[in-house]
Amino acid sequence: MSDFSAARRNMVDGQVRTSDVTDIRIIDAMLTLPREAFVPDDQRAMAYLDLDLTVSQKGAPKRYLIKPMVVAKMMQAAEIRSTDNVLVVGCATGYTAALAAKLASRVTATESDPALAATAARVLATLGLGGVSVVTAAAPDGAPANAPYDVIVLEGATEVVPHALYAQLAPEGRLVGVFATSRPQRAVIITHSYSDFGDRPLFDASAPILPGLERPAAFVF
Numbered sequence: 001m002s003d004f005s006a007a008r009r010n011m012v013d014g015q016v017r018t019s020d021v022t023d024i025r026i027i028d029a030m031l032t033l034p035r036e037a038f039v040p041d042d043q044r045a046m047a048y049l050d051l052d053l054t055v056s057q058k059g060a061p062k063r064y065l066i067k068p069m070v071v072a073k074m075m076q077a078a079e080i081r082s083t084d085n086v087l088v089v090g091c092a093t094g095y096t097a098a099l100a101a102k103l104a105s106r107v108t109a110t111e112s113d114p115a116l117a118a119t120a121a122r123v124l125a126t127l128g129l130g131g132v133s134v135v136t137a138a139a140p141d142g143a144p145a146n147a148p149y150d151v152i153v154l155e156g157a158t159e160v161v162p163h164a165l166y167a168q169l170a171p172e173g174r175l176v177g178v179f180a181t182s183r184p185q186r187a188v189i190i191t192h193s194y195s196d197f198g199d200r201p202l203f204d205a206s207a208p209i210l211p212g213l214e215r216p217a218a219f220v221f
Contacts, residue, residue: 004036007048011035015050015069023076029102030072037123038065038095052208055093056113063092063116066155066178066207070187071096074153074176077189077202080104084150089165089177090139090210094120094132096155101129108146110137112211139212142168149173156210157185166190166197178207 012030021027036047043053048068056063080086080103088097091109093116100107101124111117114136121134135143140162142152148170154162154177161181169175175190187202 011048157207158213159215
């Protein structure tokens, strides 16, 4: 599909609005951002489909942009404010980080694949989104130098409880991501009170597991 503006509108109307995403800031950001700029040339025709899109280079570990609907619903649940400091974990080529930059005052994005991190930095700069810092780092590590964060968004699923990321949440901070710690996978919001962390399931969802957040292999006799 070459008419990306029409594809963008169809994505928002057919995938996002129909999934009860009503935050006009998120809708406007998704109507504005060229998702095709964040995918390889041979994937551009699929940029607006309801898919987890592979963006890694051949031979590299698989990395994805997760489904637009899943990202939109998680961001709405996180209630990102214009004054918030946001961390996007496993940003791949940077689409979710770009969305966050449209909503928050400061965004840090981590990516374990150095080539993808470089791509994310380049695309974000080309789009004039200079308020995003891209850091090459493993998903479980986060980016403690810029913590604490009001919101942390996982660009993928986790099979383990990411305790190091919890520790980077500000009081009253929120972490949203797809948790594959049980079946079925669910998008979950973690909230940080001053003395504890609470969790609330949001909706059933699936997403590829982020490298570094896999369940440890069980010992087999």
